[in-house]
Amino acid sequence: MKLFGVLGDPVSHSLSPIMHNAAFKALGMDCEYHAFRVSPESLHDAIHGAHALGFGGLNLTIPLKEKALEIVEPTDMAKQIGAVNTVDFKVGIVGYNTDGLGAKMALKDNGVEIKGKNVLLLGAGGAARAIAFQLVSDGASVTIANRTPGRAISLAKEVSRMGKASAGDIRNLKNLIQNSDILINSTSIGMFPKVSESIVTSDMIHRNLVVFDIVYNPQNTQLLREAKKAGAKTIDGVMMLVYQGAEAFKIWTGQNPPLDVMEKAVREKLA
Ligand SMILES: NC(=O)c1ccc[n+]([C@@H]2O[C@H](COP(=O)([O-])OP(=O)(O)OC[C@H]3O[C@@H](n4cnc5c(N)ncnc54)[C@H](OP(=O)(O)O)[C@@H]3O)[C@@H](O)[C@H]2O)c1
Structure with missing residues (x-):
């Protein structure tokens, strides 16, 4: 049996154990995924210990994603982002960041084109x-x-080295939104327990805006309710969670996981 965590x-x-275990079960794979409480001080030992024990791979969450950069060999994207959320042990100890891909795939999944669009991104944290x-x-x-x-x-400033990026004044939200095609909330505003x-x-909000809230608990955030009231298209945070997990699954196993099974497992747990 192969272990993941x-x-x-x-x-x-x-929600990662529920999501990945549902995928392993659906594919008949002899694998198990568990959650482990690890402090930043123990992260080096935990990652090297998992490597020595033959783990198939790891995910990292708060507060370990940035610290991991010093411990693993990060991909260029993980280095740029400054955080690692997926660790693979096949060739050395490599750190990936699949959060951005998760967001991209959630937009694509909803038929939203990214190229050439004006995106207003709220927040400047890890996500x-x-x-x-x-x-x-x-x-x-x-x-x-x-x-x-x-x-x-x-x-x-960092992102503009790769393409078109600028900072906007959050006190001027209405104007910023008027000039945007896609609004993404990547702050923790609206997250449980402050759900209102x-x-x-x-x-x-204008009717042509796509409103994507990456907060997934609750699934229907106050922002998404406001967007629906304005007649805008809405996307909740669950599919980003599923897609970032699916990318990790592919890195570890080389297999495409069943997205519908993963989504169902997450939505049932959050309901
Ligand atoms: N769907 C997914 O797959 C997925 C993946 C990752 C994260 N998330 C969710 O995304 C959210 C952010 O995660 P993160 O890891 O980026 O957190 P983080 O690094 O702690 O960043 C939090 C961000 O929210 C802002 N913020 C927090 N409280 C605020 C408030 N009351 N008013 C205005 N801004 C506020 C912070 O602004 P300051 O810089 O001013 O502090 C910062 O920009 C969380 O709810 C998390 O669950 C979802």
Whole structure:
């Protein structure tokens, strides 16, 4: 039997074990995926221990994604993003970041074209970094707005080396949204337990906007409710979670996992 795991602290809330175990079961693979609580101080030993024990692969979550860069050999994309969420042991210990691909695939899955589009990205944390680098490399023009403006400015500067990126003033949200095709919330606003929070209201949203909230707990966030009220197309955070997991699954096993099985497992748990 092959073991896989997610390391983090806290980690008991992670949906990755349910999602990956459902995929392994559906494919009849002799594999199990578990959550392990690991502190940043123990991360080096945990990753090397999993390698020595013959694990098939790992995911990393808060607060370990940045620390892992010093421990694994990161891909160029993981290095640029500054965080690792997937570790593979086939050839050495390689660190990937599949969050940006997860967001890209969630948009594609909903028939949303990225190339040439104006994207307003709210947030400048770990997830926002992954999404910004990915979408700019796919030809979008990305405006980043964040509560702490300095973080948006420095992220925009880094990302603009790869394509079109700039920082926007979050106090000027309505204007920024008017000039956008796609709005992505990559802040934690609206996440459980503060489920009634949104800094974007329906009066700021136009009907041609695509509103993608990467927060997946709850699935129907206040932002998505505001967007629906305005008649805009909405995408919730579940498919990004599924696609980033599916990318990790492919890296580890070389197999395409059943996306519908993974999505069902996640949605049932969140319902
Ligand atoms: N669907 C998926 O697959 C997926 C993947 C990754 C993350 N997520 C979700 O994405 C969210 C962000 O994750 P992360 O890892 O990027 O977190 P993070 O690194 O801690 O970044 C949090 C971001 O949210 C902003 N923020 C937090 N509270 C705010 C508030 N009250 N008002 C305005 N801005 C606020 C922060 O702004 P400052 O810079 O000013 O602090 C920062 O930009 C979480 O809800 C997470 O669950 C979903």
